[in-house]
Amino acid sequence: MKISVSFTLWLLLGTVPASESTESQPASPPDIYAALREITASLVQLKADMRLLQTQEQAAQLKTEVDKQKTEVDELKQQQQVRQVAFSASLHAGAGKSNLGPLPTDTTLIYKHVLTNIGNAYNSNTGVFTAPVRGVYNFEWTVGANGDNSHASGAVLVKNSENVLLAYENQAAGFMSSSKGVTLLLEVGDVVFVRLWRDSVAYDNLNHHTTFRGHLLFPM
Template sequence: MKISVSFTLLLLLGSVPASESVECQRTSPPDIYAALREITASLVQLKANMALQTTGQAQLKTEVEKLNQQQRVRQVAFSAALLPQDQQPTIGPLPTDTTLIYTYVITNIGNAYNSKTGAFTAPMRGAYNFEWTFGAFGDNSHGSGGWLVKNSEYVFMAFEQQATGFMTTSKGATLLLEVGDVVFVRLMANTLAYADGSHHNTFSGFLLFPM
């Protein structure tokens, strides 16, 4: 009896079509490891993109700071005047050419002018414009004037002389300066400069453009 039943079951199973047999099988589970590999690859790419973005932002910040620094260096201008020395408004006459120290500073953008030495030091290579003025009371013996000096080179002189009254003179020059070149004004020997609150004796300069 058992043998007959078993044989009958075998016949029934053999009669089931192949398509129905496949449908009866369980669907295999998805490949979890492949999905994890895809997620990991995406995370790695995202991290790399973020690293590139951070690097790009850092480079951009560095470039902006560099441009700002260059812009600050290019902003150069000063203007200063003489003040009475030891309460004496008249400077001179002196036996030799003497560097004047303009201590009354109203503008010093870029801090290129030194009010302790009277010298302007070029912070960058470029074309600079300078102006200097002199004034004093005529005494029938001495004039008023001085030289613009670049390093040790006498460039231009401004000079005026008259017997009486107040005399003034001024001049300007454009110089090509290298980094570290110094420019200053020297009072000519045996001349006068009058310093008071009116500030007749001045020294000014500014950067025209870098080169």
């Protein structure tokens, strides 16, 4: 732009005859000054337009960066909420006591008394935990019962349709209980629950002897 303006001025000034003296040189034609004023005004407007464009570009870049950071913050908040997964529940809810079994087939235990359910991954209507995020989880379960010569106390942890570990105890009299724990890698949507072992019994009361609990150790 500077070269173009200088060249234009040089052409305009070059129209004045060089052989005439300064004193006898006639006044410059009025159209030269008009052209200079137009060029000057154009330069001023061009600078103003450039500043405006720069400001608009900077504003657009700033908005893009702000939107990007907002999206990242929202994603981090969502990930943090998903990673908070923990539950603890017992079989019996309310006063009195509960005796379950013996039953001829494995039966899913539905733990009605929910002490903690952060992330709402445990369903107290079905007794099933559903993994909300891929990760490593820890589970523990305890089954209690009154001693019986004919029936033991046993509960198996199930991942999807696979029996993982069995907590089992058998004694003739008195209160008995058995506990197990396991760490599992779960995919999103995997289900984990506890089944009462066939022909066994479970007992619970307001002291909460028969329990199921788990939590996310870390996502993968």
